[in-house]
Amino acid sequence: HTRIIGLTGGIGTGKTTVSNYLASQYQLPVLDADIFAREAVQTGSPILREIFERYGDRVKLPNNHLNRQALGEIIFNNTAEKRWLESKIHPYVRSRFSEELAQLDINTIVFVIPLLFEANLTHLVTEIWVVSCDRAQQIQRLQQRNGLTTAQAINRIDSQIPLAEKIAKADVALDNNSTLEKLFIQIDEALKRKDTELN
Numbered sequence: 001h002t003r004i005i006g007l008t009g010g011i012g013t014g015k016t017t018v019s020n021y022l023a024s025q026y027q028l029p030v031l032d033a034d035i036f037a038r039e040a041v042q043t044g045s046p047i048l049r050e051i052f053e054r055y056g057d058r059v060k061l062p063n064n065h066l067n068r069q070a071l072g073e074i075i076f077n078n079t080a081e082k083r084w085l086e087s088k089i090h091p092y093v094r095s096r097f098s099e100e101l102a103q104l105d106i107n108t109i110v111f112v113i114p115l116l117f118e119a120n121l122t123h124l125v126t127e128i129w130v131v132s133c134d135r136a137q138q139i140q141r142l143q144q145r146n147g148l149t150t151a152q153a154i155n156r157i158d159s160q161i162p163l164a165e166k167i168a169k170a171d172v173a174l175d176n177n178s179t180l181e182k183l184f185i186q187i188d189e190a191l192k193r194k195d196t197e198l199n
């Protein structure tokens, strides 16, 4: 693989919008770290067993599913427990990614990694794309889509690394403050530009 585009951003800044466009317009395969992370704790998985051993019934739903909210509350204010959980989930995400990658015979692929920087997964990709929008815009889109209060939206935004820091580390910064059309033009250009640089 020559290009592995690591697509990230802030919560609700447009990652899905960008990856859907890359898939539909350019037929690029899209892998998603969140899907692998959910798979890691699916019912009956070895990691889920370890989670139940560590935290007991308080993180268990009656049908042996994970009580995500309860687990979230445990790790939200406890760095050591958060690290423990990450030490289980991140290696799983990395190995699932490698597995999928090995099966793809295409030289450009997209890996959507919402927590690319937070989870230190930058080494998995050959270029980093950050899609961003203004804070006010981000709050508004989050409220509209998820029905959150302003305070809830702000809380989620502030639990991530500030967007400005992510943009500073990006190879490609996509500005998603305006229309979808304008976003798509930037994507077209980024794909072309990088192709030229690589050739």
Ligand code: ATP
Pocket: 009, 010, 011, 012, 013, 014, 015, 016, 017, 018, 114, 141, 142, 145, 176, 177, 178, 179, 180, 183
């Ligand atoms: P999450 O982090 O929650 O997974 P995301 O980064 O994947 O979100 P999207 O789902 O692509 O973000 O976009 C968030 C919301 O904003 C969606 O409802 C989407 O339709 C809307 N949106 C994205 N870009 C634009 C735009 N340029 N104009 C208007 N609405 C937009």
